[in-house]
Amino acid sequence: MKKNGAQVFLECLLKEGVDTIFGFPGGAVLPVYDALFDSPLRHILVRHEQGAVHMADGYARATGRPGVVLVTSGPGATNTVTGIATAYMDSIPLVVFTGQVPTALIGNDAFQEADIVGITRPCTKHNYLVKDIKDLQRIIKEAFYIAMTGRPGPVLVDLPKDVLTAPCELKYPDKVELDSYQPNYKGHPGQIKKAIDFILSSKRPVVYAGGGVILANAADELKAFSTRLGIPTTTTLMGLGGFPGTHPLFMGMLGMHGTYCANMAVMNTDCLIAIGARFDDRVTGKIDEFAPYAGIVHVDIDPTSISKNVRVDIPIVGDVKNVLKDLLKAISAQGAKDFKGNTKEWHSQIDSWNSTHALSYKNDPKGKIKPQYVVEKLYELTKGDAIITTEVGQNQMWAAQFFKYDRPRTFISSGGLGTMGFGFPAAIGAQIAFPDKTVIDIAGDGSLQMNIQELATAVQYKLPVKVAILNNMVLGMVRQWQEFFYNKRYSHTCISVAPDFVKLAEAYGAAGLRAKTPGEVEGVIKEALSIKGKPVLMDFRVDPAEDVYPMVPAGQPLNKMLLV
């Protein structure tokens, strides 16, 4: 019997090595859902399509494999947009399949029709509308290839219903033929030589590593490079875990809420080695005064990242892992015997910055719970062996500052787009990929409520995801900006009208725990970590007045930090 497009579509996914898809059914994708009934493919039924995309995203960030989403046309498709834009900004490989009205109805304002290819053009790496069944398998192949290669990113494939029902034979191509897309993986040898000469002649070098290190699976190479030369290393938010957080050369994160040491080092370095990072405004502060004494080496697979925001002296376009290997080889060939001596003074300067204004907060054992204390306790009680996801805002910054990430793909956060509501579904995606690992969403009470409906998904699949709500009953980061820059006029940032999170968890069939005093924190975390087979919400009633420090006010140079 001849198969139809929907059946072949699912077989293509299996051939692509997909084991899990995240989705929500609807009219236009019914042929696929019907075929799914007989397919070995695992489908996770979400409660909102945005949740599906964030789950696939969390799955992709935790595993390095592409996340796959299946939704229906119209509202199903438009609900994916925030998730797609989130993945696009952070270069996460996703393939999102959307149902579409039959080709004959496209453009007729049909029921549940939306021009999702048009809508997502600026927030996908590429997208397709499959107009003819004979293109289906080639497009699926290309979609996965484009999502995973070069600078990764989300690809959307729009599937009209008549294409899904058209007769079709499985003939999945082995390779893609795309003349117009040839990512460059190998760094230019001349540039690598120039970079090494420059680096070895510097006296105050800094490595500034970003999410590209994690995407390229280059954490080992980065560690080898930094330690070989003894170069103090900072990472961006996206780069956390790309270099061991407990390593003596690690200065912490840089940027708006970066450490005093990392920001001072960047402002005084004579050689900034940017690796898989893109000089985001939250990292650079005032761009004209960023790294004023530095010659800049920039390694990135995407040529558009180079010299986009800051002038770069030695650009190297290529895969971070390959380039780091080549740099290491060049160092071995050339030797670097004077280098450590030349940078000795710099190291003592770094040490003194490190000790003068280390990350800190004032703990009051008899007062309110400090959110930083909760994060520190989570680190201590998991011994750092956990995948942490975050929401966006203060919770995200404290999770970045007070938990130490020694391994890549253990810190999962929406960095570029800053999507509230990301962390919880992302944690579900990571937990599905790693059922036996501890996965914790460090959440705010504001963000969590943006995708709280996925509690039902976590309960349905018996996922032991932990959510640590740093519940301050305000939209904390916005409140902080109002405190600092808007004369404490707290316009619409109080959200004390909120559900009782313990009861809410129980209503969904999850576990709910609460800590109101610092003394209760440890007990709650221990209990949460012991719960198996269902999600846990931990409601930590934290001090609402707590702010994130240090802070570089927007538009200021990095050395103008507000300190505790």
Added chain:
Amino acid sequence: MRHTISVLVTNEFGVLSRISGLFSGRGFNIESLSVAETLDHRISRMTIVTSGDDKVLEQINKQLNKLINVIKVHDFTDEEHIERELALIKVTSNGDTRAEILSIVDIFRAKVVDVSPRSYTVEITGDEEKIGAITELFRPFGIKEIVKTGRIAMARTPKQK
């Protein structure tokens, strides 16, 4: 500074929208744009006139190259090349002005393609300067309508010695 850029793209639906969306989304200018198939029907050529400093042009070039459908980007600015536009100009004419208009048409090697009792429609090809010049000369007679194509460009063949 102004740049004329030639972009070879795959000839598929939606490609024009990707290019124009890239320009609008990143705040780049499009001053003119013309698109047509090349000899190979699977490939189209877009000629885009844009402006910006070196940094902006570098980004335009790189961002265009990053699009999956873009095969090749070429900036004509720093090389010998020929640029042409075509304009149709409907100019008011009457018994007194007819001869003068026709002599301008002649001088510019333009062509009258339509005549009515009160107007001539003139077709002219040339670079921007030439079309600008004839437009200025016609202006006193009264221009009823003007339609211009976008600019197209081609590199000159290097002269061999």
